[in-house]
Amino acid sequence: MKRHLIRHRLALLIIGVPMLLAALYFTLMSRDRYVSTAVLSVRRAGHDAPSLGGLSMLLSGTAGASVEDTRYLREYLHSLGLMRKLDARLQLRAHFEAARSDVLMRLETGTSQEDMLDYWRQRVEVSLDEVSGLLTLRVQGFDPNFAQLVNQALLAESEAFINDISQRIANEQLAFAKTELSRAAEQLALGQQSMIEFQARHQMLDPLADAQATGARAIELRSRLTRLEADLNAKQAFLNDDAPDILTLKAELAAVRQQIGHETSSATSSKPNANGTLGKLAVEFHGLKTRVSLADGAYKSALVSVEATRIESSRKLKSLVVIEPPTLPEMAEFPRRLYDIATLLLACLMVYATVLLARATIQEHRD
Incomplete structure (x- = not known):
């Protein structure tokens, strides 16, 4: 009997009281x-x-x-x-x-x-x-x-x-693109200024073109020298050394050799007071020209980027x-x-x- 009473009290305490409180809360307070x-x-x-398409886009979600x-x-x-x-x-x-x-x-x-x-x-x-x-x-x-x-x-x-x-x-993005454009414009201006100073210092518009022209003249002179030497050998076979034709050919040969020497000297010689050989100047100018070309490409790319970013930022x-x-x-x-x-x-x-x-x-x- 005592155990039965204790069990009822436990049930009342553990089940009855919480359920009663919950019922009161949900009906009156909540x-x-x-x-x-x-x-x-x-x-x-x-x-x-x-960039997905079709079924891939639907499946990816x-x-x-x-x-x-x-x-x-x-x-x-x-x-x-x-x-x-x-x-x-x-x-x-x-x-x-x-x-x-x-x-x-x-x-x-x-x-x-x-x-x-x-x-x-x-x-x-x-x-x-x-x-x-x-x-x-x-x-x-x-x-x-x-x-x-x-x-x-x-x-x-x-x-x-x-x-x-x-x-x-x-x-x-726009600020970054403008910064890159300013930097590219500055690099391009510096490269162009270096080219202008180089041309003014050496009194040359384009050493590369001068070197190419010198090389072409030297090739033409050597070709002419070869023809003159062939003519001289052919005429010496039946003419005396003091013949007018032989003397004329020898004079032309001497003039051509002198001209070849002058062209070669202007392209390769380096005198103490000179600014450098034509070949050296051509290489230096080529480097300046390449840097300007790269700077110009970077400037154009940055300009396109700024315009694209400006359009993108407007939407x-x-x-x-x-x-x-x-x-x-x-x-x-x-x-x-x-x-x-x-x-x-x-x-x-x-x-x-x-x-x-x-x-x-x-x-x-x-x-």
């Missing part, structure tokens, strides 16, 4: 909480989208989606700064403190901003599908209209956040796509009274069974 849902995604414009930016947006939606901004605009604290009867789900009066942030994160659920890049936003409120209003405000702030990121990226690089706008709930989603009571009952029964088993074990050891 407030309905409505959930407004929105589904959105961050998309990149133009060439930033993955991320065509044009920027999952990294969506992650940033998820963190922003739970940030302290955004909560304080919406609190000042929508009076979040006043709304969540108004449910005074619901001692478990209300926001305590006078809580710190850190505690309110924890409460806010419990009332705003942000879940990201890593495969599709879709962000689901669920906002709880004690009033359906307020829940939808907060969700709409979050979408507006999300749009501003994405636009700010996009604009900042565009401005940084939105990223945009917030709202798949499902914030809903206006008609039925309260929380609390789930039957589910919560059933769960509590199951937990109480498990605790009750555990206590009975422990008590029986202790009693057995005593006997």
